[in-house]
Amino acid sequence: MREGERVTPLELFFDLVFVLALTQCTTLMARTPTWEGILKGLLVLGMLWWSWVGYAWLTSVIDPEEGTVRLAMFAAMAALLVAALCVPGAFGTEAFLFACAYGIVRAAHIVLFTIASRDDAALRRSVTGLGISTAIGVGLLVIAAFTGGALQLCLWGLALVLDAGGPYLFGADGWKLVPGHFAERHGLIVLIALGESIVALGVGAKVELDAGIVAAAVLGVVVAAALWWVYFDVTAIVAERRLSQTPEGRERNEMARDSYSYLHFLMVAGIALLAVGLKRTLEDVQDPLQLVPAAALLGGAALYLLAHVAFRLRNMHTLSGRRLVCAIVLVALVPVTVALGISSLATLGILAATLTALIVYEVLRFAEVRDRVRHGIDPRPG
Numbered sequence: 296m297r298e299g300e301r302v303t304p305l306e307l308f309f310d311l312v313f314v315l316a317l318t319q320c321t322t323l324m325a326r327t328p329t330w331e332g333i334l335k336g337l338l339v340l341g342m343l344w345w346s347w348v349g350y351a352w353l354t355s356v357i358d359p360e361e362g363t364v365r366l367a368m369f370a371a372m373a374a375l376l377v378a379a380l381c382v383p384g385a386f387g388t389e390a391f392l393f394a395c396a397y398g399i400v401r402a403a404h405i406v407l408f409t410i411a412s413r414d415d416a417a418l419r420r421s422v423t424g425l426g427i428s429t430a431i432g433v434g435l436l437v438i439a440a441f442t443g444g445a446l447q448l449c450l451w452g453l454a455l456v457l458d459a460g461g462p463y464l465f466g467a468d469g470w471k472l473v474p475g476h477f478a479e480r481h482g483l484i485v486l487i488a489l490g491e492s493i494v495a496l497g498v499g500a501k502v503e504l505d506a507g508i509v510a511a512a513v514l515g516v517v518v519a520a521a522l523w524w525v526y527f528d529v530t531a532i533v534a535e536r537r538l539s540q541t542p543e544g545r546e547r548n549e550m551a552r553d554s555y556s557y558l559h560f561l562m563v564a565g566i567a568l569l570a571v572g573l574k575r576t577l578e579d580v581q582d583p584l585q586l587v588p589a590a591a592l593l594g595g596a597a598l599y600l601l602a603h604v605a606f607r608l609r610n611m612h613t614l615s616g617r618r619l620v621c622a623i624v625l626v627a628l629v630p631v632t633v634a635l636g637i638s639s640l641a642t643l644g645i646l647a648a649t650l651t652a653l654i655v656y657e658v659l660r661f662a663e664v665r666d667r668v669r670h671g672i673d674p675r676p677g
Contacts, residue, residue: 421469428461521650561602568595
């Protein structure tokens with residue numbers, strides 16, 4: 296196992312490929328703002344997320360910059376890039392190529408993990424189980440490439456469940472991880488996703504700027520900053536300490552799997568949906584959002600908050616009632632804004648105000664505890 300907890304430059308380089316994958320997924324959903332389009336975008340994002348997660352676990356065991364591992368990482372990056380390029384046609388003309396590229400990414404991961412586990416029987420058993428679920432998942436994607444409609448969506452959903460569910464079904468006893476490194480990798484990917492929401496503001500804006508576009512851009516940054524605050528102000532600090540303090544072995548592995556591999560996907564998915572809503576908002580800030588884009592904008596932020604509620608519940612065994620209430624309010628606002636025909640700019644303003652109110656409340660209500668957490672005195676926030 297690696298001894299250092301620093302994320303290497305090659306890992307950051309690898310993550311940059313995921314930026315394109317995330318951008319492609321949000322673009323796919325924004326171009327087809329229907330429930331089916333949203334579902335397709337999330338399915339593709341789920342598969343690409345799981346491929347990224349595999350390498351986050353792998354680089355806790357091996358140094359990605361050593362010897363032939365570096366070359367294998369470059370090959371996986373190339374395959375992931377091809378998969379990302381295939382996203383717009385992942386359910387059509389590029390479906391088979393996507394399945395093949397994804398299969399190469401996953402195969403390289405399994406091979407590297409197998410090499411790393413040659414002297415560790417427990418890890419080797421876990422890798423074997425993961426290899427089985429991965430092979431089934433890739434096989435289903437290949438079959439799905441030659442189908443269409445509801446059957447294709449079902450095959451994709453089954454492939455995602457089986458591939459991502461492998462570590463759950465085959466147990467977590469044999470896996471290894473470096474807590475600080477593992478937590479940092481996931482924190483950085485959340486940061487990358489938030490960066491995508493900023494990119495969405497630029498992509499959605501018109502060539503000629505006006506007061507409405509400028510206002511929407513400012514409000515979009517307020518929203519992104521609020522989501523950053525929700526994660527990085529206290530949550531990320533407490534979660535990393537909690538993971539580090541958990542005894543090595545099954546308990547720590549299960550916490551990492553549930554809190555980071557699974558629940559962080561919901562955070563990233565929420566940010567991706569938000570980016571879709573921001574793109575649609577910037578197209579015409581005076582027009583009201585239709586149901587699906589409104590659900591993406593407000594519901595994406597709500598999903599992000601609900602993931603944080605589950606994240607805290609899994610790690611600290613306590614419920615964040617304030618974030619749960621805020622998420623419920625945002626979901627309830629979706630039909631209201633659509634029914635009343637509220638402009639997309641006003642809807643974005645409501646979202647920014649709601650998230651700002653949540654941040655202000657938490658800062659004032661838990662000022663003392665927050666200060667102790669941030670200065671390493673008390674690992675448990677209020």
